[in-house]
Amino acid sequence: MGEVAQRLRDAAQRLAAVSDTPRLDAELLMADALGIERQALLLDPARYDVPADFDALVERRMAHEPVAYILGYRDFWTIRLAVGPGALIPRPDSETLIAAAVQHFGAAGPRHILDLGTGPGTLLFAAMSEWADARGLGVDASDVALGYARANAIALGLADRVGLMQGDWAAGVTGRFDLILCNPPYxxxxxxxxxxxxxxxxxxxxxxxxxxxxDYRRIIPDLPHLLAPGGIAILEIGHTQRISVSEMADAAGFAVACRQDLAGRDRALLLTFA
Incomplete structure (x- = not known):
């Protein structure tokens, strides 16, 4: 066994005490320390020497620092997003919302997208990457998170199609949107x-x-005024919240459907005009 392979194995054994994905964490940290993509590392680990700062990265993870913060990015859907302290880390479960939007709109896509609580731009930029003609607006209360969103918009070549504003959910937002996305605290x-x-x-x-x-109690009553005719609002929910949030949406005049994540848990509510 080569030195890199052995160190990966040793690191994964240690990281099992703090992580549900210890081998993946070790591979990502090793690749980052080497300055390469994980795929290149896995193809031929024997060609590399163990970098000097690998152990320091492992120690940071052993102290429960999220891998995404250590690396400075997280891959989501088809894009890579810069993230760090003060920004919510994108989760694979949230890709359920993008998959639902793609299924709903197909190739034609929405013209105008609103993302309430955009964070580093996770849902908004993933959606915009699907439809080259779509324009987007991202709103977040955190200036720190919006700083990451601005940097990500530039890095992804979306800055000329997106607006980003600091705000309190939909307060001050005007216009109508074909697609509204929201992953609120829940x-x-x-x-x-x-x-x-x-x-x-x-x-x-x-x-x-x-x-x-x-936050659902604040967000949902504003959605009828923001959703364009024929549009759809897609909200992320906790896996036990389908009934409670659906009742709020029904009271606001929406027809409600639900999509499950890859683990089969309720994850996204789809709201259309009844």
């Missing part, structure tokens, strides 16, 4: 989270009152 304040989430990611992007539903 965790109850009493819920315990893993240290790499609780101690590092912004609480304001995670927690939503005693029952985790506080």
């Amino acid at each position: 965790i109850a304040e009493s819920e315990a989270l893993m240290p790499d989430v609780a101690d590092h990611e912004p609480a304001g992007a995670l927690f939503a009152g005693a029952d985790g539903l506080a």
Whole structure:
């Protein structure tokens, strides 16, 4: 076994104490330390020497720092997003919303997209990458998160098609949008989270009152005024929240459908005019 392969194995064994994906974490950290993509590392690990700073990266992960913050990016859908402290890390579960939007619109796509709580631009830029003619608006309360979104818009070549504004959900937003995306905080304040989430990611992007539903109560009543005829709003939900959030959407006059994530859990509510 080559030195890199052995060090990957050793690191994965250590990281198993703090991570659900220890081998993947080790591979990503090794590739980052080498300045290459993970795929190149996996194709031929024997061609590389162990970089001097690999152990330091592993120690950061052992202290529960998220891998995405260590690397400075997270891949999502078909794009790579810069992320760091103060920005919610994109999750694979959220790709359920983009898949639902692609299924709904097909190649024609939406003309105007709104992303409420855009963070580093996760949902907005993934959607815009699908449709070259779409224009987008991203709103977030955090100037730190918007800083990452601005950098990502430039890096992805989307800056001339997107507007980014600091705001309180839909307050001050005007116009009509064919596609509205939103991944609001939906965790109850009493819920315990893993240290790499609780101690590092912004609480304001995670927690939503005693029952985790506080932000839905504010967002959903504004959606009928923002959604264009024939449009769709797609909201991420916690996997136990389908009934509660669906009742709010129904009360606002929407027809509601649900999509599951890859694990089969309720993850996205699709709202259209009834």
